[in-house]
Amino acid sequence: MLSKGLKRKREEEEEKESLAVDALWLDPGHAAVAQAPPAVASSSLFDLSVLKLHHSLQQSEPDLRHLVLVVNTLRRIQASMAPAAALPPVPSPPVAPSMANNLLASSDAALSASMASLLEDLSHIEGLSQAPQPLADEGPPGRSIGGAAPSLGALDLLGPASGCLLDDGLEGLFEDIDTSMYDNELWAPASEGLKPGPEDGPGKEEAPELDEAELDYLMDVLVGTQALERPPGPGR
Amino acid sequence: MIPGIGTLTQDTLWCFSQVKGTIEIGTTEANVLPSGLLPSGQNKLGPWCSPTGSPAPLSCETGCGEGSWILVCRLLVPTQVSLLSMEEDIDTRKINNSFLRDHSYATEADIISTVEFNHTGELLATGDKGGRVVIFQREQESKNQIHRRGEYNVYSTFQSHEPEFDYLKSLEIEEKINKIRWLPQQNAAYFLLSTNDKTVKLWKVSERDKRPEGYNLKDEEGRLRDPATITTLRVPVLRPMDLMVEATPRRVFANAHTYHINSISVNSDYETYMSADDLRINLWNFEITNQSFNIVDIKPANMEELTEVITAAEFHPHHCNTFVYSSSKGTIRLCDMRASALCDRHTKFFEEPEDPSNRSFFSEIISSISDVKFSHSGRYIMTRDYLTVKVWDLNMENRPIETYQVHDYLRSKLCSLYENDCIFDKFECVWNGSDSVIMTGSYNNFFRMFDRNTKRDVTLEASRENSKPRAILKPRKVCVGGKRRKDEISVDSLDFSKKILHTAWHPSENIIAVAATNNLYIFQDKVN
Numbered sequence: 001m002l003s004k005g006l007k008r009k010r011e012e013e014e015e016k017e018s019l020a021v022d023a024l025w026l027d028p029g030h031a032a033v034a035q036a037p038p039a040v041a042s043s044s045l046f047d048l049s050v051l052k053l054h055h056s057l058q059q060s061e062p063d064l065r066h067l068v069l070v071v072n073t074l075r076r077i078q079a080s081m082a083p084a085a086a087l088p089p090v091p092s093p094p095v096a097p098s099m100a101n102n103l104l105a106s107s108d109a110a111l112s113a114s115m116a117s118l119l120e121d122l123s124h125i126e127g128l129s130q131a132p133q134p135l136a137d138e139g140p141p142g143r144s145i146g147g148a149a150p151s152l153g154a155l156d157l158l159g160p161a162s163g164c165l166l167d168d169g170l171e172g173l174f175e176d177i178d179t180s181m182y183d184n185e186l187w188a189p190a191s192e193g194l195k196p197g198p199e200d201g202p203g204k205e206e207a208p209e210l211d212e213a214e215l216d217y218l219m220d221v222l223v224g225t226q227a228l229e230r231p232p233g234p235g236r
Numbered sequence: 237m238i239p240g241i242g243t244l245t246q247d248t249l250w251c252f253s254q255v256k257g258t259i260e261i262g263t264t265e266a267n268v269l270p271s272g273l274l275p276s277g278q279n280k281l282g283p284w285c286s287p288t289g290s291p292a293p294l295s296c297e298t299g300c301g302e303g304s305w306i307l308v309c310r311l312l313v314p315t316q317v318s319l320l321s322m323e324e325d326i327d328t329r330k331i332n333n334s335f336l337r338d339h340s341y342a343t344e345a346d347i348i349s350t351v352e353f354n355h356t357g358e359l360l361a362t363g364d365k366g367g368r369v370v371i372f373q374r375e376q377e378s379k380n381q382i383h384r385r386g387e388y389n390v391y392s393t394f395q396s397h398e399p400e401f402d403y404l405k406s407l408e409i410e411e412k413i414n415k416i417r418w419l420p421q422q423n424a425a426y427f428l429l430s431t432n433d434k435t436v437k438l439w440k441v442s443e444r445d446k447r448p449e450g451y452n453l454k455d456e457e458g459r460l461r462d463p464a465t466i467t468t469l470r471v472p473v474l475r476p477m478d479l480m481v482e483a484t485p486r487r488v489f490a491n492a493h494t495y496h497i498n499s500i501s502v503n504s505d506y507e508t509y510m511s512a513d514d515l516r517i518n519l520w521n522f523e524i525t526n527q528s529f530n531i532v533d534i535k536p537a538n539m540e541e542l543t544e545v546i547t548a549a550e551f552h553p554h555h556c557n558t559f560v561y562s563s564s565k566g567t568i569r570l571c572d573m574r575a576s577a578l579c580d581r582h583t584k585f586f587e588e589p590e591d592p593s594n595r596s597f598f599s600e601i602i603s604s605i606s607d608v609k610f611s612h613s614g615r616y617i618m619t620r621d622y623l624t625v626k627v628w629d630l631n632m633e634n635r636p637i638e639t640y641q642v643h644d645y646l647r648s649k650l651c652s653l654y655e656n657d658c659i660f661d662k663f664e665c666v667w668n669g670s671d672s673v674i675m676t677g678s679y680n681n682f683f684r685m686f687d688r689n690t691k692r693d694v695t696l697e698a699s700r701e702n703s704k705p706r707a708i709l710k711p712r713k714v715c716v717g718g719k720r721r722k723d724e725i726s727v728d729s730l731d732f733s734k735k736i737l738h739t740a741w742h743p744s745e746n747i748i749a750v751a752a753t754n755n756l757y758i759f760q761d762k763v764n
Contacts, residue, residue, distance in 0.1 A: 045597060048655060061407050064495055064514040065545045065564050066660055069601045072543060073654075076597050 042081055049074040248746070249762040250696060251708045254387055256362075256372070257346065257755035348751035350738055354418040354426065357742040360388055360749055361428060362756055363413025367397035369430055369483075371441060388758055392441050394483035397432040409434050415500050417509070427486070429509060433496040436511050438487035438522060444480045448472040492518050492528045499549045505556040512549035512561060515542075519573075531579045532561060532571065547662075548608045558583075560610070560617055566603030568619060568628065586617075586628050588635045598650045598659065606662035611671040612743075618674055620665040623647060625676050625686065640686045640693065643678045645716045645727050658732050669744045677736025680725065681752045682712055698736060698750045698757040708762060 049070055056067045345366025352361050360372040373391035400409040410433055419427040425442035452470045455461050495513035502509045510519050510531070517532035532549075536542050545564045552558035557573045569582035590599060602622035609618045616637075617628045623644060626636035642663075646653060653659040658679075665676040677683045678695075686693045695712045702709060715724035738751040746761035 045651070052657075061405075061496075064542075065547060065604070068542060068545050068564055069604060069660065072600050073597055076600070080597070 042077060046074070046077045046081065049077060249708050250694075250746075250748075250759050251706050251762045252703050252757070253706070253747070253760045254758040255700070255703055255755055256370075256388075256390075256758075257348075346754040348738060348754060348756060349412050349414060350416050351740040351749050351751045351756065352416045352418060352428075353740050353742055353749070354428075355420050355743060357744060357747065359391065359418070359426060360740070360758075361416045361418070362749075362751065363396065363416050363430055364754075365410075365412040367395055367399070367411030367413060367432065369394055369396045369413060369416065369428075369439070371426075392481040392483050394439070396430045396437060396439065396485075397435065400434075414497060417500050417502050419502055420506060422506075429500050429502065431497050431500050431511065434490070434493055436489040436497070436500060436509075436520070437485050438489075439483055440486045441481060441483045444482060445476060445478075446474040447477045449475045487522065487525050489520055489525050489528070492520075498547060499561075501549060501551045501559065503551045503556050504554055508556075510549060510551065510559065512546055514545040517546065517549055517559075517561060517579075529577070531573060531577070533578065533580060547605050550608055550610055553610050553612060553614045555614070560608055562605035562608040562619060564604040565600060566605055566621060568605065568608060568617065570630065584630070584633050586633045586636075588626070594647070596650065598654055601654070601659050602650065607664040609665060609667060611667050612669065613671055616671070618665050618667060620663050620676055622659060622661075622663075625665050625674060627674070627688065638688060640674070640684075642676055642684055643682075643714070645714055649727070653732075656732070658735075661735055661737065663735075663737055664739060666739055666741045668741045668746070675739055675741060675748065677739055677750070679732050679735050680730040681734040681736060682714075683736045683739060683750055696759075698752045698755075698759075700755075703757075706762075709759065 052070045053067070053074060056062045056070060343366075345364060345368075347365040348362050349365050350361075350363040353359070354361070358374050360374075362370050362372075364370075369392075370390065371392045372388035374386045374388050377386045396413060397411040399411045401407070402409055412432055413430050414433065415429075415431050417429045419429070421427075425440050428439050428441070430437055430439060449456075450470050450472045452466065452472075453461060453463075489511070493511065493513045493516070495515050497511050497513045499512040500509060501512075508519055508521050510517055511528075512518075512532075515533065515535040516530055518528040519531045520528045532546070534544065534546060543565075547562050547564055549559060549561035552560075558570065559573070560568055560570045562568045566587065568586040570584035570586070571579035572583045573579060575581070575583065590603075605619045605621050607620040610616070611618065615630060617630065619626050619628065619636075620642075623646060624642060625640045627638040627640075628636045650659060663677050665674060667674055672689055673685055673687050675683060675685045681698045682695050683698065684693060684695050695714070696709045697712050710723075713721075713724045714730070715721065715726050717727075720726050734752065736750055736752055740749045742748070748759050750757040750759065
């Protein structure tokens with residue numbers, strides 16, 4: 001962060017290094033371009049941009065200019081990380097589930113839906129960058145991932161009805177959330193944690209509690225929206 | 237000194253004239269206090285207004301030791317201002333107490349968000365983040381003080397916009413004043429438009445220095461007299477009273493913008509004006525508040541396809557059918573309202589091809605235009621993007637005729653500036669009265685002037701340390717690398733929280749107003 005006066009030398013060196021790498025990467029005449037792209041520099045920029053996008057979307061009324069610029073920059077970075085034309089479909093986004101959990105815990109229903117569609121798009125990139133996390137094979141893919149040009153669906157929530165729970169478009173937003181993925185994540189540890197009982201100590205008890213809270217939250221979200229979609233019939 | 241001839245020759249020296257605002261101890265935009273917190277060891281300032289409540293000359297020079305500042309009390313003259321209701325759709329008469337900011341430390345509400353001279357330069361208006369408008373008036377020049385060329389004193393203060401809550405969307409609407417635009421003066425009163433994110437208001441500022449006395453049927457307090465006691469006929473006479481400046485909201489133009497208003501511009505016909513948000517531009521008639529015409533709409537049918545937003549818009553100074561708007565992709569479109577009702581198809585399209593040697597991931601962000609201004613002549617437009625100011629000839633669309641580097645040393649720092657969001661800062665730019673010099677702000681409270689004729693440029697600083705009365709401003713220099721000279725400042729020492737986003741230039745004289753966070757600096761050229 002640039003602030004008044006003092007800046008740690010080490011940060012400065014790291015920034016210079018990453019900037020130099022970026023410059024290297026972008027210079028068409030440089031020999032380094034022929035080699036493998038320095039994924040480290042670009043992926044940090046990519047992560048930063050995703051964070052910014054997330055932060056922007058979290059605002060109740062996002063700054064449209066900021067959002068559009070970040071999205072376009074993200075597209076540029078994405079394009080540079082995947083210079084090949086066709087994007088092969090990815091079986092399952094490895095980082096997505098943990099990201100989803102983190103994001104959902106702090107967001108409301110509409111945001112979680114926007115994140116879902118955003119993650120769908122990001123899954124293209126996750127499969128292509130040399131992500132350190134191994135591909136998780138925990139169940140079927142969350143949603144169908146096409147190889148078409150990515151469209152960041154997060155933006156379709158911006159408009160007069162953004163944030164309004166009674167929006168007509170709400171039904172479609174939850175269609176692509178595959179609860180089975182969350183079931184795999186959350187149910188399994190919870191059920192395992194409950195079985196052993198108190199002799200496992202306070203450390204393990206914390207984990208099932210957390211999962212239960214997350215689970216409750218998710219169930220509220222799902223049941224709540226289902227209640228909105230389908231008004232209760234007689235006898236319900 | 238010939239008014240209007242402003243050039244940056246070697247003879248032009250800028251000197252400090254006044255500064256308005258609360259004295260803060262190391263307060264910048266990054267660390268202003270939330271309201272209610274009191275810093276320790278603050279300077280207590282003098283009384284806000286004279287005890288009688290009459291308008292006091294609020295710029296007073298007090299020496300406070302060596303290297304002294306000009307201490308200026310932030311104006312707060314409550315008895316001067318009242319909100320009167322004149323129309324059925326405005327709240328009934330009330331005295332709005334919420335704008336009395338009775339503190340002497342800087343809060344976020346005090347951050348100045350817009351600065352604008354009126355058409356004669358007699359008045360200078362500022363808007364701040366707290367929704368308040370402060371108008372300064374230039375004092376009449378007296379023969380005795382020829383070296384002080386008319387200082388600006390507080391004329392009127394009023395709360396233009398209040399924080400609102402949109403219940404339908406559960407959103408808070410900021411009261412920050414985004415823009416102020418003056419209407420040309422047509423009678424004794426002054427009119428200005430002020431806008432926040434959603435609502436534009438037309439304010440009338442008028443003076444009252446007489447009041448009627450001696451009513452026949454009413455006594456002095458306004459109570460009806462008993463008719464039996466009335467034996468003579470009296471005609472009320474106007475008697476002088478202490479000058480009172482009133483600000484009244486005459487029109488409220490609301491509910492026409494879904495997105496955030498970034499610009500307003502008064503048309504040269506003085507009957508209409510436009511307001512622009514991120515995706516749409518609306519045309520209003522001053523007399524009609526319940527409808528407006530949409531003249532530009534760039535919202536895509538599917539918001540997923542949104543890649544560009546409107547960043548600024550302005551009417552041509554002479555041709556009432558012509559206006560321009562700029563975009564986040566660094567383009568400017570000139571539109572003619574005679575061509576069609578919806579000006580989605582531009583008449584002219586200004587864009588400079590990207591320089592391949594300067595390409596980076598941030599190319600688009602730094603090309604985003606933050607301000608667009610017609611020259612007074614109407615022949616040129618000036619645009620400001622993150623690193624440069626460009627002057628375009630209306631007759632040449634493929635590239636600007638002039639490009640000025642504001643702070644090119646930041647080009648290698650774009651990654652950090654992206655990280656801390658400084659790369660999204662929106663700087664404004666202004667022409668001088670004769671269109672020969674242009675000015676824009678930068679970081680570290682620096683601002684830059686470029687002389688279009690001589691190609692000279694200068695960097696000056698708005699700071700309390702350099703604020704001795706009539707002190708000549710010393711040009712500043714940023715050292716890029718290698719050896720740093722004594723007076724230079726290195727790029728890494730720049731304070732990025734001190735940014736000059738808003739500046740204004742007097743329409744005919746070399747007087748400039750520079751907003752530095754919560755302080756307003758007024759500089760004049762040196763009068764011999």
